[in-house]
Amino acid sequence: MAADIWILAEQRQGKLLPVSFELLTRGAAVAAKRGGRLHAVVFGHNLAEAELQKLIDCGADRVLAAEAPELAEFDLEACAAVLLDLIRAEKPEILIAAATTTGRALLPYTAMTARAGLTADCTELDIEEGSGLLLQTRPAIGGNIMATIKCPRHRPQMATVRPHSTKPATAQPGRRGEITRVRPEPARLVSRIRRTGFKPLAEKDGIQDAKRLVVVGRGIKKPETLVLARALADALGAALGASREVVDRGWLPYPHQIGLSGKTVTPELYVGLGVSGSIQHLAGMQTAQTIVAVNTDPEAQIFKVADFGIVGSLFDIVPALIQSLQDPQAKKSVLEQKLAKGTK
Amino acid sequence: MRILVPVKQVPDTRTVRMDEKTGTVIRDGVAAIINPLDLYAIEAALLLKESCGAETVALSMGPPQAERALREALAMGIDRAVLVSDRAYAGSDTWATAWILAAAARRLGEFDLILCGERATDGDTGQVGPELAAALGLPVLTHVNHVTPDGAGGFQAGRLVETGEELLAGTLPALLTVVKEIAEPRLPTLNGKIRARRETIPVWGQKELQLDPASIGLEGSPTRVVKIFRPKIARQCRLVFGGDERKTAAAVNELAAFLQSRASA
Numbered sequence: 001m002a003a004d005i006w007i008l009a010e011q012r013q014g015k016l017l018p019v020s021f022e023l024l025t026r027g028a029a030v031a032a033k034r035g036g037r038l039h040a041v042v043f044g045h046n047l048a049e050a051e052l053q054k055l056i057d058c059g060a061d062r063v064l065a066a067e068a069p070e071l072a073e074f075d076l077e078a079c080a081a082v083l084l085d086l087i088r089a090e091k092p093e094i095l096i097a098a099a100t101t102t103g104r105a106l107l108p109y110t111a112m113t114a115r116a117g118l119t120a121d122c123t124e125l126d127i128e129e130g131s132g133l134l135l136q137t138r139p140a141i142g143g144n145i146m147a148t149i150k151c152p153r154h155r156p157q158m159a160t161v162r163p164h165s166t167k168p169a170t171a172q173p174g175r176r177g178e179i180t181r182v183r184p185e186p187a188r189l190v191s192r193i194r195r196t197g198f199k200p201l202a203e204k205d206g207i208q209d210a211k212r213l214v215v216v217g218r219g220i221k222k223p224e225t226l227v228l229a230r231a232l233a234d235a236l237g238a239a240l241g242a243s244r245e246v247v248d249r250g251w252l253p254y255p256h257q258i259g260l261s262g263k264t265v266t267p268e269l270y271v272g273l274g275v276s277g278s279i280q281h282l283a284g285m286q287t288a289q290t291i292v293a294v295n296t297d298p299e300a301q302i303f304k305v306a307d308f309g310i311v312g313s314l315f316d317i318v319p320a321l322i323q324s325l326q327d328p329q330a331k332k333s334v335l336e337q338k339l340a341k342g343t344k
Numbered sequence: 345m346r347i348l349v350p351v352k353q354v355p356d357t358r359t360v361r362m363d364e365k366t367g368t369v370i371r372d373g374v375a376a377i378i379n380p381l382d383l384y385a386i387e388a389a390l391l392l393k394e395s396c397g398a399e400t401v402a403l404s405m406g407p408p409q410a411e412r413a414l415r416e417a418l419a420m421g422i423d424r425a426v427l428v429s430d431r432a433y434a435g436s437d438t439w440a441t442a443w444i445l446a447a448a449a450r451r452l453g454e455f456d457l458i459l460c461g462e463r464a465t466d467g468d469t470g471q472v473g474p475e476l477a478a479a480l481g482l483p484v485l486t487h488v489n490h491v492t493p494d495g496a497g498g499f500q501a502g503r504l505v506e507t508g509e510e511l512l513a514g515t516l517p518a519l520l521t522v523v524k525e526i527a528e529p530r531l532p533t534l535n536g537k538i539r540a541r542r543e544t545i546p547v548w549g550q551k552e553l554q555l556d557p558a559s560i561g562l563e564g565s566p567t568r569v570v571k572i573f574r575p576k577i578a579r580q581c582r583l584v585f586g587g588d589e590r591k592t593a594a595a596v597n598e599l600a601a602f603l604q605s606r607a608s609a
């Protein structure tokens with residue numbers, strides 16, 4: 001019997017979230033190695049056929065949509081009950097979800113009852129030669145080591161995967177697959193917690209979804225100099241992140257914090273300004289695609305994980321860089337002006 | 345109200361060092377501390393105790409020295425503590441840990457609220473909280489930034505997700521995992537420290553909990569660590585030096601060109 005590989009797609013207001021397509025990339029690679037069918041499971045209400053077809057276009061052989069008004073928005077108890085029923089009925093070999101606030105709540109809750117093994121926040125997945133087991137690799141101890149974990153006996157083998165740790169699958173037009181819609185029993189949809197409201201974050205505050213990040217550390221010295229970092233962020237089309245030192249001083253609020261006790265980010269570009277690169281900070285950003293750092297200390301840890309580093313004062317580098325990015329022609333004269341004014 | 349706070353003892357990551365030759369973590373001489381994120385759960389419990397009146401209990405599973413973490417919780421103001429420790433529990437993954445903690449929680453009686461840290465800084469999984477809730481048949485909310493019981497068996501809470509803050513209402517009992525925003529942890533008082541030193545902390549093991557060996561320790565853990573390795577740092581840092589005006593300008597030019605090449609790649 002071919003193995004069934006499941007990914008758990010996420011949607012909001014009927015639209016699939018980008019991370020769903022990253023999971024299809026992961027799922028397709030695993031299914032190809034294992035020799036299995038790729039299923040995309042999704043919870044929602046009245047999901048559009050065209051939206052579900054996108055999952056098939058991007059690699060799913062089958063879409064399994066569980067639909068009910070109670071599943072329109074993420075409700076942990078209802079989703080967990082339904083997911084458990086689906087697992088028990090179909091016995092997938094592997095279940096992969098995103099390491100989002102949704103996946104990191106739903107999967108452990110479900111794994112406990114399913115008596116399944118679960119690995120959190122993986123950055124690599126593979127299939128072991130011979131045994132066909134899922135090899136799940138994740139950073140541990142603040143990213144200082146990587147651990148590969150497997151789950152020999154219990155099924156499904158479950159993992160959450162770090163968002164942005166792989167490219168989203170691209171559509172292959174004309175791909176065919178099956179769409180199964182299931183309507184769960186009302187008794188399975190009861191929940192002891194209900195949502196009463198939602199306060200959206202201002203767009204610029206969302207560091208986890210940002211493609212580019214300018215991140216400030218204690219090297220910015222005082223909150224007034226944040227304008228400099230903001231200007232660079234604007235020039236790069238980036239969001240603003242911070243080290244814990246900056247957040248603890250109240251210069252930026254907690255949602256900006258990156259690291260072990262803050263958020264984990266995997267942007268395409270990370271630019272650190274006056275960030276030393278402590279292991280707790282690195283734990284939250286070292287999987288960024290490109291890392292750039294500006295620091296006065298040539299020995300700063302951040303240079304160990306950077307692709308490009310400037311040893312120098314951010315107060316000299318950043319204004320010049322902004323000029324250079326905005327108007328390469330004018331950069332020289334403006335730099336001279338800045339320096340003449342003694343920006344420091 | 346009764347509130348349970350599961351706390352974990354973890355190595356102090358500030359002092360964790362790597363053996364550059366072998367690529368392993370040097371644990372010798374590394375201080376053990378209370379999981380920093382659990383301090384927020386303790387603080388939230390103490391605030392609820394002050395505002396609505398509650399008995400607060402700290403629970404930890406770990407080696408005998410994990411008792412130190414519990415004394416710290418007592419020093420902050422937690423009323424009593426229980427340590428779960430047994431050789432048979434060594435090697436437990438998050439599933440087995442939650443299973444054992446659930447048995448200990450049941451033995452402690454009914455709780456209205458269980459407050460966990462969002463995750464432990466060593467394993468960094470954040471799984472034990474939701475798993476413990478499932479094992480006890482409780483509803484769970486993760487990433488909670490505020491909670492207010494309404495005094496009539498219900499509560500209101502906020503949950504920080506990627507795009508904003510969810511507002512929720514639920515019924516007790518429930519398990520919440522809390523984030524830093526919930527409250528700033530207090531420091532232990534001198535009186536607290538004195539009381540914490542005197543308090544006896546019961547240690548429960550297989551004799552008390554009598555768990556099926558198939559559900560505990562390495563044997564009861566669905567997951568197996570097969571390999572631990574040093575992440576290969578594939579990055580080669582191009583390091584340029586600023587300094588005087590000319591050097592700064594050159595460095596900045598090179599960086600701007602680098603950024604543009606990456607943007608178009």
Ligand SMILES: Cc1cc2nc3c(=O)[nH]c(=O)nc-3n(C[C@H](O)[C@H](O)[C@H](O)COP(=O)(O)OP(=O)(O)OC[C@H]3O[C@@H](n4cnc5c(N)ncnc54)[C@H](O)[C@@H]3O)c2cc1C
Nearest residue numbers: 217218219243244259260261262274276281295296313314
């Ligand atoms: C349990 C625990 C959890 C933690 N969690 C986190 C976390 O989630 N995130 C986090 O970030 N930290 C975390 N920390 C804190 C962490 O250990 C460091 O203290 C912190 O990351 C340092 O922040 P920083 O780099 O901004 O400051 P510093 O380490 O003080 O570094 C400032 C840097 O700025 C440079 N600098 C100074 N002046 C200039 C200038 N003019 N131009 C350019 N560079 C300059 C300096 O050379 C230095 O390298 C945690 C710590 C613990 C114990």
Ligand SMILES: Nc1ncnc2c1ncn2[C@@H]1O[C@H](COP(=O)(O)O)[C@@H](O)[C@H]1O
Nearest residue numbers: 350351405460461463464469470471472
């Ligand atoms: N051994 C343990 N003893 C008590 N509580 C624990 C233990 N392990 C985890 N927890 C609780 O579960 C939370 C999440 O831990 P983790 O899933 O290991 O990241 C912690 O913040 C603690 O509240």
